[in-house]
Each structure stands twice: as structure tokens, then as C-alpha cells.
Amino acid sequence: MTDDDLKQLVASLAVAQQETDKQLRETDKQLRQTDKQLRETDKQLKELGKQIGGLGKKFGSFTEGLALPSMTKILKKRFQMEVVSPSVRVSKHGVELEIDVLAYANSQINEAYVVEVKSHLRDEAITQLQNLLSKFKQLFPEHQDKKIYGIIAAVDMSDAIKQRVLNAGFYVARIHDDTFSLETPADFKATCF
Numbered sequence: 550m551t552d553d554d555l556k557q558l559v560a561s562l563a564v565a566q567q568e569t570d571k572q573l574r575e576t577d578k579q580l581r582q583t584d585k586q587l588r589e590t591d592k593q594l595k596e597l598g599k600q601i602g603g604l605g606k607k608f609g610s611f612t613e614g615l616a617l618p619s620m621t622k623i624l625k626k627r628f629q630m631e632v633v634s635p636s637v638r639v640s641k642h643g644v645e646l647e648i649d650v651l652a653y654a655n656s657q658i659n660e661a662y663v664v665e666v667k668s669h670l671r672d673e674a675i676t677q678l679q680n681l682l683s684k685f686k687q688l689f690p691e692h693q694d695k696k697i698y699g700i701i702a703a704v705d706m707s708d709a710i711k712q713r714v715l716n717a718g719f720y721v722a723r724i725h726d727d728t729f730s731l732e733t734p735a736d737f738k739a740t741c742f
Contacts, residue, residue: 617650619729620664620702620722624652627731628662631655639688646681646688649702653692660696661685664722670706675717682742697742702729 550558617635624630630652637648650664663685665678678699686693701714702722711732714721718740722729733739 619724620650620666620700623722623729623731624650624662624664628652628660629654629658630660630662641688644684644688646684648681653695659694660698661689661692662698662700664700664702667701667703668705670701670703670710670714672710672713674701674703675714675719678719679717685742698739699742700731 621633624633631654633650633652635650637651639646639648648663649666651661652664653661663678663682665674665681667674678701682697682699685697698720699718700720700722702724704724706714706721706723711721711723715733715737718738720737720739721732723732
């Protein structure tokens with residue numbers, strides 16, 4: 550190899566190195582832009598999640614508001630409850646719970662009813678109400694001597710899940726023509742907590 554060949558080889562390597570450096574800078578710039586776009590997309594997805602959560606909460610509140618007049622009538626007429634309170638929140642012993650509707654009577658009928666309202670009923674609601682009722686007397690010692698029952702009221706539920714609710718020992722209420730009504734068989738025996 551001659552000196553000229555060597556100089557030409559070194560010169561071509563220097564040009565190739567410059568081109569590689571240029572490509573690396575361009576790749577780095579593209580990666581930074583992609584990272585920025587990913588962060589922006591992540592931010593937008595988080596905001597969308599908040600908005601969807603807010604809509605779900607508003608729809609849940611709407612459903613609870615829709616159920617309250619009907620459930621109040623049912624609780625007062627069918628079960629002779631004296632007090633019907635919507636949206637009861639309790640925080641004791643590090644446990645926080647929210648009850649959609651709480652009804653109770655302190656007379657000859659010494660009972661309380663916890664109503665869980667759902668727009669679309671899923672199996673988790675059964676477990677949720679079971680957990681709530683298992684903690685109820687601990688969180689509401691003033692109702693310690695009462696018989697406690699559960700009701701699940703839903704706008705939309707399949708017959709299969711309705712049967713699972715009944716098998717769990719809870720009353721079932723469904724909406725018909727903008728009014729909730731109990732859909733519990735005549736021979737139904739509710740579970741007392």
C-alpha cells in the first residue's frame with residue numbers, strides 16, 4: 550500500500566466517521582422527539598383516564614339518584630324503615646366505606662338495610678356488598694343489635710347474575726319504566742348479617 554493509498558483510506562475513514570457521527574446525532578434527535586411524543590401521549594392518556602373516571606362517577610351518581618326515590622318507597626313500605634339515608638360515608642379504625650343507601654328502624658322492627666346501587670351489575674358487586682356487611686357492625690356500633698340485610702339495585706343485570714345475587718342472600722331490585730322494584734321470589738330467605 551502506497552502513501553497515497555493510505556492517505557486516501559484515512560480520508561475516506563474520516564468522511565465515513567463524520568457521516569456516522571451525523572447519523573448518530575440525527576438518531577439521537579429522533580429518539581428525543583419520540584420520547585417527548587411518548588411523554589405527551591402518556592399525559593393525554595392520564596387526562597383521558599381522569600375524564601372517563603369522572604364520567605363513570607357522574608353516571609354512578611346519576612344511577613344512585615335515579616334509584617333513591619324508588620328504593621325509599623320500598624324501604625319504607627315493604628320493610629317499614631324509619632330512616633333512609635343516601636350516600637353514607639364512614640371512616641373508623643383505618644377503614645373507609647361508602648354506602649349508597651342506608652336504611653334502619655329502631656322500633657319493634659330492629660333492622661337495617663344496606664343498598665348497593667349499580668348501573669351495570671357485575672359479580673364484584675356481590676363480593677363488595679358481602680365485605681361491606683361483614684364490617685358493618687364494627688363501623689356502626691350503634692346498630693350492633695340490629696338484623697342487617699343487603700339489597701343490590703341495578704339498572705342492567707343478566708338473569709344469571711341476578712340468581713347469584715339471590716344465592717348470596719341479597720334482595721334484588723331492578724328498574725322498570727324509570728322505577729326500581731324488588732325482584733325477589735316469594736319464598737326467598739335473605740341472609741341476615
